[in-house]
Amino acid sequence: MRICIVGGGTAGWMAANLFAHHWTDKPIEIVLVESPEVGIVGVGEGSTPTLKRFFEMLGIAESDWMSRCNATYKVNIKFAGWSPQSGIDDYSHPFISQLDTFSQGAFFMNCRTRRLGLATHTSPADFLLNGVLAQQNKGPITPDHFPFRMEYGYHFDSYLLGDFLKEHGKKLGVIHKQAFISGIEKQLNGDIKHLLCADGERISAELFIDCSGFSSLLMQQQLGVKFKSYHNNLFNDAAVVMPSTISSAIPVETTATALSNGWCWKIPLTNRFGNGYVYSSDFINSEQAETELRQHLNMMENEHNCRHLKMKVGCLETHWQNNCVGLGLAQGFIEPLEATALHLVQICIEMFIDDFSAGNFTQQFQAQYNQKVTERFERVRDYIVAHYKINTRNDSEYWRANRNNPHLSESLIQLLEVWYRREDLEQEIKRQNLESHFGTVSWHCLLAGYGAFPPIADKQPGTGDLYVDQKIKSFLHGCSLNFSAHQHNLERL
Numbered sequence: 477m478r479i480c481i482v483g484g485g486t487a488g489w490m491a492a493n494l495f496a497h498h499w500t501d502k503p504i505e506i507v508l509v510e511s512p513e514v515g516i517v518g519v520g521e522g523s524t525p526t527l528k529r530f531f532e533m534l535g536i537a538e539s540d541w542m543s544r545c546n547a548t549y550k551v552n553i554k555f556a557g558w559s560p561q562s563g564i565d566d567y568s569h570p571f572i573s574q575l576d577t578f579s580q581g582a583f584f585m586n587c588r589t590r591r592l593g594l595a596t597h598t599s600p601a602d603f604l605l606n607g608v609l610a611q612q613n614k615g616p617i618t619p620d621h622f623p624f625r626m627e628y629g630y631h632f633d634s635y636l637l638g639d640f641l642k643e644h645g646k647k648l649g650v651i652h653k654q655a656f657i658s659g660i661e662k663q664l665n666g667d668i669k670h671l672l673c674a675d676g677e678r679i680s681a682e683l684f685i686d687c688s689g690f691s692s693l694l695m696q697q698q699l700g701v702k703f704k705s706y707h708n709n710l711f712n713d714a715a716v717v718m719p720s721t722i723s724s725a726i727p728v729e730t731t732a733t734a735l736s737n738g739w740c741w742k743i744p745l746t747n748r749f750g751n752g753y754v755y756s757s758d759f760i761n762s763e764q765a766e767t768e769l770r771q772h773l774n775m776m777e778n779e780h781n782c783r784h785l786k787m788k789v790g791c792l793e794t795h796w797q798n799n800c801v802g803l804g805l806a807q808g809f810i811e812p813l814e815a816t817a818l819h820l821v822q823i824c825i826e827m828f829i830d831d832f833s834a835g836n837f838t839q840q841f842q843a844q845y846n847q848k849v850t851e852r853f854e855r856v857r858d859y860i861v862a863h864y865k866i867n868t869r870n871d872s873e874y875w876r877a878n879r880n881n882p883h884l885s886e887s888l889i890q891l892l893e894v895w896y897r898r899e900d901l902e903q904e905i906k907r908q909n910l911e912s913h914f915g916t917v918s919w920h921c922l923l924a925g926y927g928a929f930p931p932i933a934d935k936q937p938g939t940g941d942l943y944v945d946q947k948i949k950s951f952l953h954g955c956s957l958n959f960s961a962h963q964h965n966l967e968r969l
């Protein structure tokens with residue numbers, strides 16, 4: 477059997493590596509075709525902890541890939557300026573680690589009592605170990621005697637990661653071709669028979685993987701699969717990107733700062749910060765966005781050029797159609813606020829490997845796969861939408877329109893109602909089976925982080941453990957003594 481992947485961006489090479497790794501004992505040839513004239517999107521530099529699992533699966537040590545990709549550790553996303561009216565300047569959404577099972581109960585309890593109007597302490601970073609590490613700028617690497625598993629992600633240079641994965645994929649036997657695909661020929665049943673290359677070559681395969689980026693060459697253009705836009709839910713459709721000088725202490729977190737008509741990421745690599753203003757072109761034009769980004773970074777002089785990008789936010793209605801599967805930007809994109817794109821790429825590849833293998837390399841489980849992937853995209857989208865829905869900024873029409881946006885999914889409406897009705901959010905998340913998308917802790921971080929609470933009641937029942945749980949604070953502080961500075965973690969590599 478031959479599988480042909482179209483596209484040599486991060487999605488294409490992640491798929492090539494995982495296929496080659498999983499089907500190493502099967503008579504399957506994997507070919508990856510890309511066009512250097514088209515190139516890759518070259519952004520996407522923050523991950524979730526699933527990328528750690530990716531490298532672990534492939535048996536690639538951090539010391540092998542991280543320094544090659546100017547990579548740093550990531551334990552947290554700091555959201556700054558999203559909810560000024562609640563009096564909260566910034567809040568953390570840390571990656572949840574095993575050890576948090578000891579402290580998350582106190583966090584939930586405090587959020588619950590705060591929802592009843594009591595003045596409890598609800599800052600997520602104070603209840604979750606990675607939040608504490610981010611505050612101290614410590615890395616997530618534990619000494620051998622530390623008995624809990626830490627979850628963390630990475631920041632990396634996407635071009636360098638692409639090169640690394642290409643090299644590794646080729647070592648695993650992936651055949652790499654360079655060609656511009658100009659069309660396809662189909663079988664009578666609508667399956668793709670072969671790809672037509674601009675140089676006249678034809679590439680045939682039994683299965684095709686479309687990783688051609690936003691152009692969605694095979695899925696949308698050739699097979700006519702419809703694209704479901706999320707523009708109603710998520711307004712941002714453009715970004716302007718610019719590097720800046722890295723600080724002497726390299727942060728162990730991504731910062732997402734709200735600006736007038738969107739937000740700006742700040743991603744620390746070992747040699748630079750990557751910055752990007754993600755905005756809605758319905759509210760601000762590219763020139764205004766560039767000026768605002770430069771002001772925000774205090775880099776008005778033109779020593780660095782900005783890159784402008786358009787984003788297509790939404791996803792395919794069908795992810796596996798005939799003998800073709802869409803992955804990466806060819807499949808869909810939810811804006812980068814929680815850095816979920818590569819996370820979704822990896823989850824989809826893993827689900828596809830399971831379903832394709834279970835169906836004995838046929839299309840037996842196609843419908844089941846499509847349903848699972850759609851569910852994934854929609855639930856991740858809802859979490860991102862919630863950020864915009866509950867913002868309390870009043871400085872532009874953009875933020876007010878986001879707050880007043882009525883286009884919420886039924887699932888999100890239910891979650892918000894349960895929260896505001898002061899009912900059990902944990903139970904609702906279980907009822908909706910959401911734990912594997914964004915789980916209970918993440919939802920508490922978001923809702924507490926925005927200060928989505930009723931006013932504090934006039935009468936308070938005095939002070940006690942509920943106000944600031946000192947035991948949790950000293951427990952987490954004690955745990956953090958096992959960790960060393962982020963810089964030290966990087967030097968170890």
Ligand SMILES: Cc1cc2nc3c(=O)[nH]c(=O)nc-3n(C[C@H](O)[C@H](O)[C@H](O)COP(=O)(O)OP(=O)(O)OC[C@H]3O[C@@H](n4cnc5c(N)ncnc54)[C@H](O)[C@@H]3O)c2cc1C
Binds near residue numbers: 511513687
């Ligand atoms: C502004 C922005 C910020 C982002 N931030 C993050 C983030 O922080 N974290 C995250 O996980 N993700 C992020 N992403 C998403 C991330 O960049 C992508 O998911 C990732 O780079 C994978 O892209 P890709 O491989 O699907 O597409 P691309 O990188 O665009 O690759 C497309 C490939 O298809 C090939 N190709 C296209 N047409 C043809 C043709 N006709 N013939 C032959 N080959 C062809 C190209 O040569 C290229 O190799 C961000 C995206 C944007 C736009």
